[in-house]
Amino acid sequence: MEWLSWFDARDYEFARQVLQRGTAALYLIAFLSTLNQFPALLGERGLLPVPAFLDFARRLGRPTLFRWRYSDALLKAVCWVGIVLAALLVAGLPQAGPPWLPMLAFLAMWFLYMSIVNVGQTFYGFGWEILLLEAGFTMAFLGSDQTPPPTTILILILWLVFRLEFGAGMIKIRGGREWRDMTAMYYHHETQPMPGPLSRQAHLLPRPLHKVEVLGNHFAQLVVPFFLFAPQPLASIAAGIIILTQLWLVASGNFAWLNWQAIVLAFAGVSDPVAHAVFPFIPLEWHKAAETPAWWLAVVVVVTVLLLVLSYRPLLNLFSRRQLMNASFNRWRLVNAYGAFGTVTKQRIEIVVEGTLGEEPEAPDDHWLEYGFKGKPGDVRRLPRQWAPYHLRLDWLMWFLPLRTVHEDWFYAFLDKLLEADKPTLRLLRLDPFDGERPRWLRARSYLYRFASRAEFRETGDRWVRVLLYEAIPPISLSPRRRRLP
Incomplete structure (x- = not known):
């Protein structure tokens, strides 16, 4: 025709x-x-x-x-x-x-x-x-x-x-x-x-x-x-x-x-x-x-x-002054609004999760071991990996924590799973420092991260420079019963 x-x-x-x-x-x-x-x-x-x-x-x-x-x-x-x-x-x-x-x-x-x-x-x-x-x-x-x-x-x-x-x-x-x-x-x-x-x-x-x-x-x-x-x-x-x-x-x-x-x-x-x-x-x-x-x-x-x-x-x-981004206007998720990075974060804050096998949480810092994530920065010497288009959902939400609050239900649930050495949860991570054993205590610390300069990298081999800011969540434990230190 x-x-x-x-x-x-x-x-x-x-x-x-x-x-x-x-x-x-x-x-x-x-x-x-x-x-x-x-x-x-x-x-x-x-x-x-x-x-x-x-x-x-x-x-x-x-x-x-x-x-x-x-x-x-x-x-x-x-x-x-x-x-x-x-x-x-x-x-x-x-x-x-x-x-x-x-x-x-x-x-x-x-x-x-x-x-x-x-x-x-x-x-x-x-x-x-x-x-x-x-x-x-x-x-x-x-x-x-x-x-x-x-x-x-x-x-x-x-x-x-x-x-x-x-x-x-x-x-x-x-x-x-x-x-x-x-x-x-x-x-x-x-x-x-x-x-x-x-x-x-x-x-x-x-x-x-x-x-x-x-x-x-x-x-x-x-x-x-x-x-x-x-x-x-x-x-x-x-x-x-x-x-x-x-x-x-x-x-x-x-x-x-x-x-x-x-x-x-x-x-x-x-x-x-x-x-x-x-x-x-x-x-x-x-x-x-x-x-x-x-x-x-x-x-x-x-x-x-x-x-x-x-x-x-x-x-x-x-063309609205109150433009929405990443929004759906119907329940079928068709013809949506998109957009990202209306503002750019000026500093990189990372929440680092650490655990210890010690009986009490006052152990020296060298007794605390850091959990490693697959995508998000942690180890200062590690080269970031290319993951996209695969989506690491836990790692992405970890980035949002310091921008919102660390006191989110899912994050406390995550800490509970680590205290239980939950295998499905541990498979989401790159490194379990306790090889499947249950830690006695966990804590979350806030660090300021920045990329190392070329001179710093040549001198130390570190790709990141990080500075401890504060303890975001003090030591918590599941044993003998759930308790948090003030």
Whole structure:
């Protein structure tokens, strides 16, 4: 049907492949992260057990498979189903069939992961959770290899990228002064939640280059997103700029799958001719898809109208003086508001957990041994690891503790688990200094951390310099009965 030519984006087959397979790969990582960490954090014997949260969850009215019953076995079954579906989509098997097949696979992953997020409490309160949910739902309507990519869905994906980038840019402009006076990157690489192996080198760059980083960020987030909707090749150039800036964030930090999802989504603006011109090994002409069936056209049009209607409040939010970030306006987590780092932390405060086997807590400091976390800084000589797109949820919340309060329920529950030498909890850590034995006492100390200069590193081999600030939680014990020292 000639009149449907506007609906078929036949020059965006490469984009569809990247969008569907890339998003499915991130779902696989998200389900794997949940499988490995959820039982210890939120399971039946977790730090914030889901069974105790279900009454409140029901009052919220958010959809979840666990609305009436939770068990660790059911959670693991959900994760394994999600992993299998994601692996099939990464391999492209559902896409080889009719368009309803990948649609059902993506919608199933979306609902399964939403079921997890909606009971995940503070451990799932990150912007990239709702970003993954919105992306998964939208990818469901990109069709299959049997139909051309639908133009309206590609535009909606670009609208998602626009909200993600422009929203983050506006949050920064309205936020801390450091984004306006160009000094934000003096601090960011050092104080970000989870530094990577190159973060120290990025921090030690000359300050004029840090100002260039801020200018580049403002350009990429406040100017470039508008060109995603321009004719080709401008749209592809805009997408390329976003991809490059996100790759820099990947190299210099650990933000779970936030940056990788932004990279994948930006490919919605890259046409086949441009992709082939930059990388000739990418085919210029893919297999010819059949005409779009009328029923599929109807499905896509209905979904397009739905997402456009739901865009009203996020659009207003972008230009609101009280702009919300990482917020959902409906219980299905669709068409959300995004943004991060409206202000940049100027100093890095770390909570260090230590234990001792001594009978009394007045033991000398050298009798106290430090627990090691996988991602968050601790050992001053240890090179930070690259974890993203895998998400270390416990480590991330440890970063928030000194910014809020150490007296959070989940943190005291965590200390209790360490006192019990709880094996699932200890598996979340890199180092248990007691090799599975129960410590008699635990304490939490607050330290000021900063990256060592090049001269300091050559002299000592330390990558961090830390200074003890105060004792955040005095020694606590479970034996002979629970007691805390004043």
